[in-house]
Amino acid sequence: MGKISYYTEEGLNRLKAELVDLKTKGRAAIARQIAEARDKGDLSENAEYDAAKDAQGLHELKISKLEEVLSNARILDESTIDTSQVSVLSKVKIKNKKNGAEMTYMLVSEEEADLKSGRISVGSPIGKGLLGKRIGETAEIKVPAGVLEFEVIDIAR
Incomplete structure (x- = not known):
């Protein structure tokens, strides 16, 4: 299975x-x-x-x-998504603490991921690092270039 x-x-x-x-x-x-x-x-x-x-x-x-x-x-019924924390199909606005850049991503399955349209996989390093985070929390995410820190600014559906 x-x-x-x-x-x-x-x-x-x-x-x-x-x-x-x-x-x-x-x-x-x-x-x-x-x-x-x-x-x-x-x-x-x-x-x-x-x-x-x-x-x-x-x-x-x-x-x-x-x-x-x-x-x-x-x-996944988008109306049932809990917006108090990051989960699958959440739209997350994050801020890179190092350079101040703000980005908005939607967390989706691997097959639906498309960075150009702002959809990242929940299986990607950034997607995994953001899951379960709440507004105001910081996610330290290990990527090939090192460790990035992102602050969760907003969560929507």
């Missing part, structure tokens, strides 16, 4: 759409590649056929992994 991951409704729908796409368009494209390679003659010396079969195996593995993720996925 895999570990349970929590998603926003939008994130879960995106994963479901990706799975449907892989099962329909993706499988059809690979079947075409295999058919084209098979039409080129002797399969024992056909590198294109071997490559297409390998691609098919990798594609099916990706489908299998995505199905496993979806079977362990749960939608």
